[in-house]
Amino acid sequence: MRLAIEHLVVDRGARRIVDGLSFAVVAGDALVLVGPNGAGKTTVIRTVAGLIGAAGGTIALEGGDADKELPAQAHYIGHLNALKPSLTVEENLRFWADYLGAGAAASIDEALAAFDLEPLASIPAGYLSAGQKRRACLARLIATPRPLWLLDEPTVSLDAASVRLLAECVAQHLAGGGLVLAATHIPLGLARERRLELSAARSAAA
Amino acid sequence: MDLGPHAAFIWASYAIYSVVVAGVIGWLVWDGARLKARLLELEAKGVSRRSRSMSAKPAAKEES
Amino acid sequence: MSAFWTLLKRDLLLQVREGGAVGTALGFYLVVVTMMPLGLGPDLNLLSRIAPGVLWIALLLSALLSLPRIFEADDEDGSLEVIATGDLPLELATAAKALAHWISTGIPLALLAPVLGLLLNLELSAYPVLVATMLAGTPAISFLGAVGAALTLRVRRGGLLLALLVLPLYIPTLIFGIAAISAATGGPSGFQASFLILSAISLFSLVIGPVAAAAAIRFQTQ
């Protein structure tokens, strides 16, 4: 499986944020987008997730499920946690697993274990601390298997131990032939991790 | 001109009509003149359309 | 389709857990209907004649209060974007959320209407008709309301704008809803025709509402 992005062009209002960006991510590979604020990291990830329409170029998941759109084969972790405060951690997770998985065998217990959430499973998400909420959000990745992970600053408000949990999950996902496209300031500490520098100058000059 | 017993209503109709239509025309002309003046002002400062198209293409609104 | 029911179930569960919204709408309905006799005088003949209109208009206003909540919470916590990456087309997702609004708000309001009818001296024979027409008409309120809610999603203090956008769209529902009830209390029109047209309007909004709401949401998440 291979995520191929060619000559991607994205406009936001009157500004061109991404201009002619090309890269590829192959199975078992993690690509980390780095660069200063405003370089377009979030824009690239949101465009791949189908939340922003591209003004030009192609985005393709080669070798993916031909019956599904790309966004339906990807997990999108944005800045917000998409948790309902009045539902428990487990209910939140189960909803997303059922909604996103649409029939696939959900592994809620596994997901709770992966992010050390078992003690919190029956607590409404509204009571959680920021770091715990982030972990509950990330557990979505494990609860429903999807080949492509799109992680936009996944480590926000995570402590060092939690970052290690995330790194383990990412490593396992990659070992299983998954793909990861991430934007992060904090290194995930992965063995195989390519970095792609997006600079504000690059998109402005192009 | 004798407009009969209801002249006031006829005149009022035409008066409202004139005021609104004149208002719309006046506003459009004034708005156009104001915009043109500000565009000329900017161009005098040296901001050309080319300098804009280099850094940011304006959402295909201007040239597509 | 299972994703549709999952989303519907979650929205209903959230309504139960968070409460508030439905209670507020019902309370508002009660208060508005109570204001009518206080404003118009306690003449029971007059009240029973205008009861269908009062009940429908107050119901529209009460439903209007709860419309912003259809998409607002999901937009604020990022759920809407994740919903958009699901297998379920966004049109069906918006339909599920509008349906949840109808079940959680439209049905309770329709069921409260006969109780309020007592306050307005509505003829007893009209009660089954009242509930039936309101159940047939309120889907239009939820599904057209979803369009307004989606259009004003990111507008700060969009509630008033939402009312301005949506109330004119409710006029056909209002006219035929009232006509159907009036017919049952000896009004000038046939009940069946009004009721069928009312249902047709609801079916029409069932189609157009989710499509337009999904388009509006897509434009805003971009």
Place this chain on the structure above:
Amino acid sequence: MTKAAMNPQQSLTQRLANPTRFMELSGRVLPWLAAAAALLIAYALYLVFFVAPDDYQQGQTVKIMFIHVPAAWLGMLGYALIAVSSFGYLVFRHPLADVSAKAAAPLGAAFTFLALATGSLWGKPMWGTYWVWDARLTSMLILLFLYFGLMALRSAIEDDALAGKLCAVLGLVGVSILPIIKFSVDWWNTLHQPASVIRLDGPTIHPDLLWPLLYSAVGFSLLFFALHTKGMRNEILRRRLRSLTMAEVDRARTVSATAAAE
């Protein structure tokens, strides 16, 4: 009838695909359009006040009809124009379509308002009251609300591109519900009012009244298109101005960045 009148406008818009070309061509056409409108309206007014006979039933007040009917027609035409433009913008993504929709809304609202105002002033001598819940007047009032909604939505959203798209959605929803609203208001009206309501413009209209009305309708239609063209030109200038301002901001930033690097 409305649709048939719309088609030339649409194909014209398509031919003028490029805003720069639109500015050139419209700049050349606009003075002629305005002059033709002024001449026709002046001639129509001359006919109305000095030639046309009184209506045997309504007397002199029939003079209000010559501006009332065109206003009502243009109020509806404005919404049809918005609907076609909205469709063009959402389906073909043509930026001029959004410019057209935006320029048409205040014009349509103005003429709808005029139709209501003159209708009301005509109604006082005819019906003895300024407002009756006549099906036509009620429908026009609701149309005015739809215009208000469109304009309020556009002004509430700061991002112009987004405002255009959302207004296009609202415009299409509005136009698809408009026939249902019209139908329900007509139905409601026949339900509550006996058939004795005076028809304002029945088929009994005298031919000597018809010609001034026709001149007036064509004249005001030309005026509407002239105003719409002017509004579109203004909107294009406004967008050009905004992108120039943004270019200036960008340039200032690049200059300061280079200075910092050196």
